[in-house]
Amino acid sequence: xxxxxxxxxxxxxxxxxxxxxxxxxxxxxxxxxxxxxxxxxxxxxxxxxxxxxxxxxxxxxxxxxxxxxxxxxxxxxxxxxxxxxxxxxxxxxxxxxxxxxxxxxxxxxxxxxx
Amino acid sequence: xxxxxxxxxxxxxxxxxxxxxxxxxxxxxxxxxxxxxxxxxxxxxxxxxxxxxxxxxxxxxxxxxxxxxxxxxxxxxxxxxxxxxxxxxxxxxxxxxxxxxxxxxxxxxxxxxx
Numbered sequence: 119x120x121x122x123x124x125x126x127x128x129x130x131x132x133x134x135x136x137x138x139x140x141x142x143x144x145x146x147x148x149x150x151x152x153x154x155x156x157x158x159x160x161x162x163x164x165x166x167x168x169x170x171x172x173x174x175x176x177x178x179x180x181x182x183x184x185x186x187x188x189x190x191x192x193x194x195x196x197x198x199x200x201x202x203x204x205x206x207x208x209x210x211x212x213x214x215x216x217x218x219x220x221x222x223x224x225x226x227x228x229x230x231x232x
Numbered sequence: 233x234x235x236x237x238x239x240x241x242x243x244x245x246x247x248x249x250x251x252x253x254x255x256x257x258x259x260x261x262x263x264x265x266x267x268x269x270x271x272x273x274x275x276x277x278x279x280x281x282x283x284x285x286x287x288x289x290x291x292x293x294x295x296x297x298x299x300x301x302x303x304x305x306x307x308x309x310x311x312x313x314x315x316x317x318x319x320x321x322x323x324x325x326x327x328x329x330x331x332x333x334x335x336x337x338x339x340x341x342x343x344x345x346x
Contacts, residue, residue, distance in 0.1 A: 161336035223276040
């Protein structure tokens with residue numbers, strides 16, 4: 119079956135612009151996660167959606183970052199007023215439920231802020 | 233809090249050499265432990281996992297044993313191949329208020345020469 123897909127694969131933007139990153143999880147997976155992979159910080163958790171529960175947003179680095187998940191499926195990560203330190207690979211993952219289950223990762227979106 | 237420390241790379245080995253990548257963790261309770269692998273140009277994928285103390289995860293000739301007494305989950309392979317060249321990440325699955333998150337180590341780059 120299809121894996122986790124993310125779009126765009128690459129995004130170059132100017133400082134101060136807003137960007138939207140999209141994630142399509144594996145069909146039937148109720149849990150969805152966003153992570154950020156950067157040279158300086160490694161792999162960092164950003165946000166976790168589980169079913170209809172309120173998302174765990176505690177990993178979002180600032181109020182410029184937000185995410186939503188529509189219809190329990192597709193998710194969008196939005197970064198407002200981008201800064202150069204936002205440059206990273208943004209990874210989306212999904213799983214059946216809970217942290218004991220394997221998280222399946224998408225290929226990532228490489229964001230470059232000039 | 234939860235954290236993972238893994239061996240700094242890069243690691244360079246000849247084909248058929250023995251591999252060990254050390255991983256230790258700090259956590260409350262009994263987290264699940266994972267090794268993920270990222271092959272060149274590909275996304276993160278689960279290599280193996282263990283969900284309780286003394287469990288051994290294994291896959292593709294790789295093994296890791298969940299050692300509660302030493303809070304370790306070292307990755308081993310008896311005979312590496314060129315195709316094992318990749319970045320390896322040790323990870324811990326959060327519990328309680330951090331349920332759903334994976335906490336990753338910084339990654340270890342492995343290069344295997346023929």
